[in-house]
Amino acid sequence: MEIGILGSGTVGRTLGAKFLELGHRVTIGSRDAAKPEAIEWADAHGADATDFAEAAEAGELLVNATAGAASLDVLLSVGAEALGGKVLIDVANRLDFSAGFPPFVTVSNHRSLGEELQHAFPSLRVVKALNTVNAAVMIAPERIGGGVHDVFVAGDDAEAKRDVVELLAAFGWRRDRIRDLGGIKAARGLETYLPLWLELMGLLGTAEFNIRIVGTDGS
Amino acid sequence: MEIGILGSGTVGRTLGAKFLELGHRVTIGSRDAAKPEAIEWADAHGADATDFAEAAEAGELLVNATAGAASLDVLLSVGAEALGGKVLIDVANRLDFSAGFPPFVTVSNHRSLGEELQHAFPSLRVVKALNTVNAAVMIAPERIGGGVHDVFVAGDDAEAKRDVVELLAAFGWRRDRIRDLGGIKAARGLETYLPLWLELMGLLGTAEFNIRIVGTDGS
Numbered sequence: 297m298e299i300g301i302l303g304s305g306t307v308g309r310t311l312g313a314k315f316l317e318l319g320h321r322v323t324i325g326s327r328d329a330a331k332p333e334a335i336e337w338a339d340a341h342g343a344d345a346t347d348f349a350e351a352a353e354a355g356e357l358l359v360n361a362t363a364g365a366a367s368l369d370v371l372l373s374v375g376a377e378a379l380g381g382k383v384l385i386d387v388a389n390r391l392d393f394s395a396g397f398p399p400f401v402t403v404s405n406h407r408s409l410g411e412e413l414q415h416a417f418p419s420l421r422v423v424k425a426l427n428t429v430n431a432a433v434m435i436a437p438e439r440i441g442g443g444v445h446d447v448f449v450a451g452d453d454a455e456a457k458r459d460v461v462e463l464l465a466a467f468g469w470r471r472d473r474i475r476d477l478g479g480i481k482a483a484r485g486l487e488t489y490l491p492l493w494l495e496l497m498g499l500l501g502t503a504e505f506n507i508r509i510v511g512t513d514g515s
Numbered sequence: 516m517e518i519g520i521l522g523s524g525t526v527g528r529t530l531g532a533k534f535l536e537l538g539h540r541v542t543i544g545s546r547d548a549a550k551p552e553a554i555e556w557a558d559a560h561g562a563d564a565t566d567f568a569e570a571a572e573a574g575e576l577l578v579n580a581t582a583g584a585a586s587l588d589v590l591l592s593v594g595a596e597a598l599g600g601k602v603l604i605d606v607a608n609r610l611d612f613s614a615g616f617p618p619f620v621t622v623s624n625h626r627s628l629g630e631e632l633q634h635a636f637p638s639l640r641v642v643k644a645l646n647t648v649n650a651a652v653m654i655a656p657e658r659i660g661g662g663v664h665d666v667f668v669a670g671d672d673a674e675a676k677r678d679v680v681e682l683l684a685a686f687g688w689r690r691d692r693i694r695d696l697g698g699i700k701a702a703r704g705l706e707t708y709l710p711l712w713l714e715l716m717g718l719l720g721t722a723e724f725n726i727r728i729v730g731t732d733g734s
Contacts, residue, residue, distance in 0.1 A: 400625060401707070441729025477714050485711035488620070492704035495696050500730060507726040510660025511719060 300355020301325065302348050302370060304334035307387060308361035310431035316341055318466055325351025327370075352378040357385070357459065364390030364409050365402065371413060371420075381419045383456040385463075386410050386483070387426040387434070389490050398494040401487065410450065410483030423451035423460045424483035428493065430503040437468050437506075445506040448475045450482035475509075519574020520544065521567050521589055523553035526606060527580035529650035535560055537685055544570025546589075571597040576604070576678065583609030583628050584621065590632060600638045602675040604682075605629050605702070606645040606653070608709050617717065620709040629669065629702030642670035642679045643702035647712065649722035656687050656725075664725040667694045669701035694728075 299315045301308045304326040312322045322343040326334045329347035338345035344354065352358060352374040362370045367388050371379065390409045391399035410424035426434045428448060437443050447469050451457045457476060464474050477485065497503050518534045520527045523545040531541045541562040545553045548566035557564035563573070571577060571593040581589045586607050590598065609628045610618035629643035645653045647667060656662050666688050670676045676695060683693050696704065716722050 406619065440731050445729045475715075475718060477718060482714050485714040488707040488709075489711045490707075492708045495701050495704040496694075496728065499694060499696060500728070502730065505728055505730040508729050509715065509719070509724055510664045510727050511721065511724040512659050 303361035323354035364388035408483035421456035522580035533654035542573035583607035627702035640675035
């Protein structure tokens with residue numbers, strides 16, 4: 297499959313490398329098509345590096361790995377025509393570093409970034425996923441907790457969610473730990489979890505952690 | 516110890532029964548000192564039932580188990596004199612049911628209920644704890660996940676947090692799973708987790724669940 301990744305930071309490159317390893321083709325997009333790190337990474341990995349619009353054009357399936365604070369503007373610059381009815385996996389968090397670290401998370405439970413992207417592009421099939429773990433864990437869940445911990449999908453289009461579940465399973469996520477929270481509205485809970493995630497990162501001194509849901513079945 | 520519990524709903528009564536079982540004395544406060552369910556519960560359990568102000572007076576250690584949307588007003592009605600320099604365990608969440616279920620969580624990561632209570636009463640020693648699990652799990656963590664899952668404390672007063680940690684351990688929480696997130700500011704993460712908790716409750720069909728932090732040590 298042709299994967300178009302918007303954003304060539306750590307998350308975009310980490311996901312890109314995994315998609316390539318799985319046999320997909322990857323076009324990674326940056327604000328500036330000539331961004332040296334993106335071109336260097338693409339050359340080393342056998343991917344293409346270009347700007348956001350061309351990466352969106354190239355991909356059959358898209359990943360939003362831009363900084364959450366910029367994501368809506370990036371998609372608006374790409375435009376509805378290039379986005380079409382494609383699946384977009386939105387892994388971004390809208391962090392505000394203007395007051396230093398830890399950042400504020402500039403969403404509320406009245407509106408999430410995932411919903412905003414979906415509302416701005418009604419034909420696009422947005423699936424919120426993977427924003428609750430760091431890049432290393434996204435593509436290698438077996439690194440922590442014996443691989444038994446949870447990841448979430450939220451989106452309005454059932455078929456798009458099935459596609460994303462297959463990709464997550466290919467990344468190594470256990471199918472019984474890929475939790476479908478329902479429509480894109482559930483991105484609210486996934487995004488407002490970030491302040492706790494940031495506090496836990498401070499406590500644990502690492503970003504390589506996740507949560508396992510436990511219940512009365514002792515799981 | 517004399518425990519003053521503000522709020523005689525499920526959470527207040529559940530915590531009250533556990534404190535009594537552990538040998539403490541309990542005064543439970545309601546808006547109306549003559550609230551029939553509170554008096555009935557107190558009579559059946561060997562506790563005292565009265566209004567908020569008298570419960571706050573009676574307790575050496577206080578629990579805020581009022582509805583989060585009302586908590587600040589309740590404490591303002593009690594007044595700084597009765598609250599003094601006591602420890603207050605704040606287990607509340609500020610939920611807004613005005614648009615039905617699931618409720619909105621009317622906090623942001625710019626200000627939490629825990630911080631608001633602390634700011635309103637600078638001498639009070641507020642410790643945010645237990646707001647991330649339902650009442651049944653609060654007092655019996657062994658009910659789920661083999662007892663291996665996490666609970667959090669946040670507060671500015673180290674001694675107050677130690678008192679709360681001892682109470683949590685007496686409730687059955689494993690000491691290595693009682694996570695000190697730092698000052699009361701960390702109540703932000705604990706409170707903005709609630710939208711995800713509500714979504715998970717919907718998914719799982721039960722409120723008896725919690726999260727276990729897993730990391731590179733395989734825990």
